Amino acid sequence: MGGNPVKRPHAAFCTGRIIRHVVVMAGTGAIGLMAVFIVDLLNLFYISWLGDPAQTAAIGFAGVISYVQIAVSIGLSIGIGAITGRLIGAGRIEQARRVASSFGVVMLGACFLIGLATAWLAA
Numbered sequence: 001m002g003g004n005p006v007k008r009p010h011a012a013f014c015t016g017r018i019i020r021h022v023v024v025m026a027g028t029g030a031i032g033l034m035a036v037f038i039v040d041l042l043n044l045f046y047i048s049w050l051g052d053p054a055q056t057a058a059i060g061f062a063g064v065i066s067y068v069q070i071a072v073s074i075g076l077s078i079g080i081g082a083i084t085g086r087l088i089g090a091g092r093i094e095q096a097r098r099v100a101s102s103f104g105v106v107m108l109g110a111c112f113l114i115g116l117a118t119a120w121l122a123a
Contacts, residue, residue, distance in 0.1 A: 029074075036070065065118045069111040076107045 040063045047059045080103040087096035 033070070036066075040066065061122065065115060068118075069114050072110055072114060073107055076103060076110065079103065080107075 044056065044059050044063065048056045050056075080100055083103070084096045084100045087093075087099060
């Protein structure tokens with residue numbers, strides 16, 4: 001009984017020109033961030049038409065909190081990418097999965113705590 005050999009996933013960013021990979025990844029991230037900021041700006045603009053300064057201030061404050069959460073998430077994502085990339089490159093796929101999952105939980109926890117802390121400080 002011969003089993004199928006375990007196939008390693010194809011690492012798309014391990015071959016080719018580095019500058020192309022950097023431009024693709026940075027461009028994709030920039031488009032995503034711009035989309036988030038545009039939606040926040042449209043929300044703030046729409047709420048300001050209601051004429052209630054308290055609601056406008058609340059939306060503006062929530063936007064600032066989300067920007068901080070996004071910044072923390074981006075920083076942790078860079079760490080996740082660096083560590084899991086090294087593990088995948090070393091052929092330790094299962095360990096890379098565990099590390100990436102653990103970092104994901106840490107990222108969610110950090111963003112939750114940031115939101116909780118700012119809500120508590122604002123109250």
